[in-house]
């Protein structure tokens with residue numbers, strides 16, 4: 001946890017908390033049956049259960065769901081909440097009755113899943129009639145030169161303040177560093193075969209009626225993970241201003257956003 005935004009509550013609120021806010025904007029109705037695909041450590045499922053929904057989190061990594069299971073079992077208020085549940089499975093292989101859920105959420109998980117059209121098809125099959133999908137996904141292929149140049153500028157100003165605490169190289173030669181940053185984003189994505197934006201968006205568009213599509217700030221997650229500011233107040237203010245800067249640059253079309261939020265309604269007769 002020491003290198004993740006969970007290391008400080010104000011950083012967790014600014015990152016995971018913002019994903020939760022975004023999801024909440026598109027949840028219509030109460031006591032829904034929700035599926036959280038690639039739930040990781042289950043924080044979103046637990047939050048949605050606190051709001052009264054029955055939320056099933058599924059993840060392919062057994063270790064991921066140990067801590068939310070423990071939280072769920074030791075919760076003194078569990079009778080007042082929706083029912084969370086956690087299962088381990090590779091999502092496309094998961095066996096579960098069709099037409100079971102009101103809402104399926106993918107939060108930053110589909111880019112990892114090979115053959116995204118299969119996973120999207122599976123979500124379609126598991127949704128009830130008029131069911132809804134919320135996708136919040138990272139599209140690595142959108143990190144272009146302008147975006148890498150902004151990352152470089154922020155890292156440099158953090159370094160000048162003595163707050164850049166990453167092992168990632170940062171040369172004084174801007175062109176060299178920008179090239180390295182582009183490679184830094186592309187290499188793990190290539191190695192782990194992350195899905196590109198179009199590979200994820202195409203099946204969504206085919207099976208769901210698009211109700212909403214937006215691009216959201218996300219690079220600030222990486223930037224704030226690379227910084228350590230001695231004063232908590234200053235760290236919080238700096239993290240907020242990096243996020244605000246990314247939002248403004250996206251609005252001005254000066255950098256490419258990398259996180260998209262798609263909300264869609266199940267189109268009948270497609271699975």
Ligand SMILES: C[S@@+](CC[C@H](N)C(=O)[O-])C[C@H]1O[C@@H](n2cnc3c(N)ncnc32)[C@H](O)[C@@H]1O
Nearest residue numbers: 038039040059060061090091107108109112113
């Ligand atoms: C970046 S984490 C996101 C976790 C969480 N949804 C969040 O937003 O913080 C991606 C998660 O997807 C899970 N995952 C990857 N491939 C999967 C698959 N085929 N089936 C189910 N889960 C998968 C990983 O184990 C990991 O926990």
